[in-house]
Amino acid sequence: xxxxxxxxxxxxxxxxxxxxxxxxxxxxxxxxxxxxxxxxxxxxxxxxxxxxxxxxxxxxxxxxxxxxxxxxxxxxxxxxxxxxxxxxxxxxxxxxxxxxxxxxxxxxxxxxxxxxxxxxxxxxxxxxxxxxxxxxxxxxxxxxxxxxxxxxxxxxxxxxxxxxxxxxxxxxxxxxxxxxxxxxxxxxxxxxxxxxxxxxxxxxxxxxxxxxxxxxxxxxxxxxxxxxxxxxxxxxxxxxxxxxxxxxxxxxxxxxxxxxxxxxxxxxxxxxxxxxxxxxxxxxxxxxxxxxxxxxxxxxxxxxxxxxxxxxxxxxxxxxxxxxxxxxxxxxxxxxxxxxxxxxxxxxxxxxxxxxxxxxxxxxxxxxxxxxxxxxxxxxxxxxxxxxxxxxxxxxxxxxxxx
Amino acid sequence: xxxxxxxxxxxxxxxxxxxxxxxxxxxxxxxxxxxxxxxxxxxxxxxxxxxxxxxxxxxxxxxxxxxxxxxxxxxxxxxxxxxxxxxxxxxxxxxxxxxxxxxxxxxxxxxxxxxxxxxxxxxxxxxxxxxxxxxxxxxxxxxxxxxxxxxxxxxxxxxxxxxxxxxxxxxxxxxxxxxxxxxxxxxxxxxxxxxxxxxxxxxxxxxxxxxxxxxxxxxxxxxxxxxxxxxxxxxxxxxxxxxxxxxxxxxxxxxxxxxxxxxxxxxxxxxxxxxxxxxxxxxxxxxxxxxxxxxxxxxxxxxxxxxxxxxxxxxxxxxxxxxxxxxxxxxxxxxxxxxxxxxxxxxxxx
Numbered sequence: 001x002x003x004x005x006x007x008x009x010x011x012x013x014x015x016x017x018x019x020x021x022x023x024x025x026x027x028x029x030x031x032x033x034x035x036x037x038x039x040x041x042x043x044x045x046x047x048x049x050x051x052x053x054x055x056x057x058x059x060x061x062x063x064x065x066x067x068x069x070x071x072x073x074x075x076x077x078x079x080x081x082x083x084x085x086x087x088x089x090x091x092x093x094x095x096x097x098x099x100x101x102x103x104x105x106x107x108x109x110x111x112x113x114x115x116x117x118x119x120x121x122x123x124x125x126x127x128x129x130x131x132x133x134x135x136x137x138x139x140x141x142x143x144x145x146x147x148x149x150x151x152x153x154x155x156x157x158x159x160x161x162x163x164x165x166x167x168x169x170x171x172x173x174x175x176x177x178x179x180x181x182x183x184x185x186x187x188x189x190x191x192x193x194x195x196x197x198x199x200x201x202x203x204x205x206x207x208x209x210x211x212x213x214x215x216x217x218x219x220x221x222x223x224x225x226x227x228x229x230x231x232x233x234x235x236x237x238x239x240x241x242x243x244x245x246x247x248x249x250x251x252x253x254x255x256x257x258x259x260x261x262x263x264x265x266x267x268x269x270x271x272x273x274x275x276x277x278x279x280x281x282x283x284x285x286x287x288x289x290x291x292x293x294x295x296x297x298x299x300x301x302x303x304x305x306x307x308x309x310x311x312x313x314x315x316x317x318x319x320x321x322x323x324x325x326x327x328x329x330x331x332x333x334x335x336x337x338x339x340x341x342x343x344x345x346x347x348x349x350x351x352x353x354x355x356x357x358x359x360x361x362x363x364x365x366x367x368x369x370x371x372x373x374x375x376x377x378x379x380x381x382x383x384x385x386x387x388x389x390x391x392x393x394x395x396x397x398x399x400x401x402x403x
Numbered sequence: 404x405x406x407x408x409x410x411x412x413x414x415x416x417x418x419x420x421x422x423x424x425x426x427x428x429x430x431x432x433x434x435x436x437x438x439x440x441x442x443x444x445x446x447x448x449x450x451x452x453x454x455x456x457x458x459x460x461x462x463x464x465x466x467x468x469x470x471x472x473x474x475x476x477x478x479x480x481x482x483x484x485x486x487x488x489x490x491x492x493x494x495x496x497x498x499x500x501x502x503x504x505x506x507x508x509x510x511x512x513x514x515x516x517x518x519x520x521x522x523x524x525x526x527x528x529x530x531x532x533x534x535x536x537x538x539x540x541x542x543x544x545x546x547x548x549x550x551x552x553x554x555x556x557x558x559x560x561x562x563x564x565x566x567x568x569x570x571x572x573x574x575x576x577x578x579x580x581x582x583x584x585x586x587x588x589x590x591x592x593x594x595x596x597x598x599x600x601x602x603x604x605x606x607x608x609x610x611x612x613x614x615x616x617x618x619x620x621x622x623x624x625x626x627x628x629x630x631x632x633x634x635x636x637x638x639x640x641x642x643x644x645x646x647x648x649x650x651x652x653x654x655x656x657x658x659x660x661x662x663x664x665x666x667x668x669x670x671x672x673x674x675x676x677x678x679x680x681x682x683x684x685x686x687x688x689x690x691x692x693x694x695x696x697x698x699x700x701x702x703x704x705x706x707x708x709x710x711x712x713x714x715x716x717x718x719x720x721x722x723x724x725x726x727x728x729x730x731x732x733x734x735x736x737x738x739x740x741x742x743x744x745x746x747x748x749x750x751x752x753x
Contacts, residue, residue, distance in 0.1 A: 150718025
C-alpha cells in the first residue's frame with residue numbers, strides 16, 4: 001500500500017493544472033490493464049488502457065475507433081437526404097436529435113433568409129419528437145449508469161417508462177430506435193390520425209414527474225449509491241470550460257449553458273423551461289441534473305401539445321417542395337453549421353455543398369466524442385470502480401464517438 | 404440419519420464396523436453433495452424469478468411447470484459446452500480452484516442441523532468446523548485468480564482475499580457471542596438452547612453483524628467485489644467456461660442458502676417451531692419432518708432477503724467496505740462479544 005499512498009500524495013487535493021499531467025510514480029509498481037473493447041461497462045467497443053497501482057487508477061487512455069463506420073465519408077457519395085438514416089446510427093439512443101442537427105444545417109443552405117422552409121406545425125412536431133427522445137435517452141442513461149454501479153433493478157424501472165415513450169414515437173414514425181423521421185422542410189409523417197394519441201401522451205407526461213420522484217426516492221436515499229457517487233469523477237467549472245465539455249456534464253459543474261436558451265433554434269425561444277444546474281461537479285451532480293432535465297423535457301412536450309391543440313397551426317408537416325420524389329433531387333450550395341442541444345451535449349453539423357446532388361463534406365461534432373476526452377482527468381487518482389462510474393456519468397454512445 | 408453408520412449396520416448385519424463407517428461416509432457425502440448442488444441449482448432459478456419480479460418482469464417460465472426445470476436446462480447446456488482452458492494458465496492452480504471452491508463449500512454443510520433427527524453429523528465442534536471450512540473457501544477464489552493468468556481474475560482473487568481477512572474477524576466475534584451463551588460448539592446444542600427465546604433477541608447486534616459479514620463472505624451484493632461484474636468482467640470466474648463455470652455459479656448460489664441456514668441455526672431458532680408454547684400444534688403438525696419444514700421455511704425467508712438485497716443495492720467500493728469492516732463492524736462486534744460475556748457471567752443470559 002506504500003505505492004498507493006505515493007499516488008495519493010502527488011494528486012493535488014484542489015483542481016489545478018497539475019491534474020492535467022500524468023501522475024509520476026515508480027513504473028515498476030504499475031499494472032497495465034486493457035479494459036475493453038469487450039467489457040461489460042465500456043458501453044460498447046471502447047478500449048481503456050488503464051495504468052493501475054493496486055486499485056488506484058494512475059492513468060487512463062481511451063482508445064476509440066472500434067465502431068468507426070466512416071459515416072461522414074459515406075455522406076459524400078449519397079443524395080443529401082440519404083444521409084439522414086445514417087445519422088440515426090451515430091447516437092442510436094437519441095436519433096431524433098441527430099436527425100435534427102443535420103436537417104437544420106442543410107435547411108440553412110436550402111432556404112433563403114426570408115423564405116420559411118419549415119412550417120410552424122412541423123417545428124412543433126420536431127420539438128415534440130426531440131424532447132421525447134431526450135426523455136428516452138436520459139431514462140436509458142440512468143438505467144445503464146446504475147448497472148455500472150452494480151444496481152440491477154433501476155434499469156427496469158427506467159425501461160418501463162422508456163418503453164411507453166418509445167411506443168409514442170413508434171406511432172409517430174414507425175420506428176423505435178433509428179427513427180429516420182426528420183426531413184428537409186419538415187418531418188416525414190404528420191401526427192397520427194388517432195384522436196386518442198395526444199391525450200394518451202398527455203396522461204403519460206402528467207405521470208412522468210412522479211416517476212422521476214420515484215427514482216429519486218429509490219436512489220437518492222440509498223446511502224451506498226450516494227457514497228459511491230459523491231466526489232467521484234470531479235470536474236471543476238474551469239476544467240469543463242477548458243475541455244469544451246457540453247451538455248449535462250457542463251451543467252452539473254454549475255454552468256447554466258444550454259443551446260436551447262443560449263442560441264435558440266426551432267421554437268425553443270417561445271417555450272418556457274428552466275436550465276437545471278448542480279454545484280456538486282461529480283457523478284452525483286450529473287445524476288441530479290439529468291433527473292431535472294427529464295422533468296423539463298416533460299414540461300416542454302406538454303407546452304408543445306397544448307399549442308398544437310389550442311392553436312390551429314399553419315402549414316403542413318412537410319414542405320411540398322421537398323415532398324415525394326423531389327427530396328431526392330435536392331441540390332444545395334454553400335457551407336453551413338448548425339448546433340443543437342443534444343441530450344449528451346452540443347451536437348454540431350457542418351455541411352458543405354457545391355450545388356450537386358451530394359454533399360462534398362459532412363462533419364459532425366459529436367458530443368460523446370468531445371466529452372469522452374475528459375475521462376483521464378476525472379479518473380486519475382481514483383479507484384477502478386470510480387473509473388467505471390466516471391465513464392458511465394459521461395453518457396457516451398460509441399456509435400457517436402467513432403461515427 | 405442420526406447415525407448413518409448404525410443404520411447401515413442394521414441393514415447389513417455382520418459386516419465389520421470399519422466397512423459400515425466407510426459406506427456411511429461415502430453415502431453421506433453423496434447425499435450432502437446432491438442436496439447442496441440441487442439447492443444451488445434451484446436457487447439460480449429462484450433468484451432469476453425474484454430478480455425478474457423486482458424489475459416487473461416474468462423471468463424464466465418456459466422449461467417445465469412455471470419454469471422450475473430451467474436450472475436443469477442450464478446445467479445441460481453448460482455440460483455440453485467446451486471446457487476452454489486459457490493457453491498460459493497455471494494448469495494446476497486453475498484446475499484445482501474449481502474443486503477447492505466446491506469441496507470446501509459442500510463439506511461445510513455437514514454439521515448443519517436440518518431438524519432434530521435429520522443431520523449429517525453432529526460433531527462436538529460443529530460451529531468451529533463450519534467456520535474453519537468457510538475460512539478456507541476463499542482459497543479457491545485466490546487460486547482461480549492467480550491461475551487464470553488474467554488481470555481481471557487476479558484482481559478478483561486479491562479482492563476475495565482482502566474481503567475474507569477483513570470480514571472473518573467480526574464474523575468470528577459474532578458467532579463467538581452465540582457460543583458464549585450456549586457454552587457448546589455443537590450445532591444441535593445451539594438450536595436446542597434457543598427453545599423459547601431465539602438468539603436474535605439477545606443478540607440483535609450480533610445478528611446484524613453476522614448477516615452483513617456473511618454476505619461479504621459468500622461474495623454477494625452489495626459486497627460482491629470479487630466478481631464485480633461492471634468492473635472486473637467476472638472477477639475470478641472470468642476464465643472459466645462450461646461446467647467449471649457452472650460449478651462456481653452453483654456454489655455461489657448454494658452459499659446464499661448456506662448463509663441463510665447458518666443465520667437460521669444461530670439466531671432464528673434453527674428447526675424450532677415458533678410460538679410453540681401457545682400453539683403446540685405448530686411443533687408437530689407434519690410429524691417427523693416438522694422441524695425440517697420450519698428450518699427450510701426460515702432459511703428460505705432469509706434467502707429471500709438476501710436476494711432482495713442483491714437486486715436492490717449497488718456495489719460498495721473496495722475502500723468503502725474496508726473502512727466499514729475495520730472501523731465500524733469490527734469494534735461493534737468486539738463490543739457485542741464483551742457485552743455478551745459480561746451478561747453471561749452475571750447470569751443475565753445463558
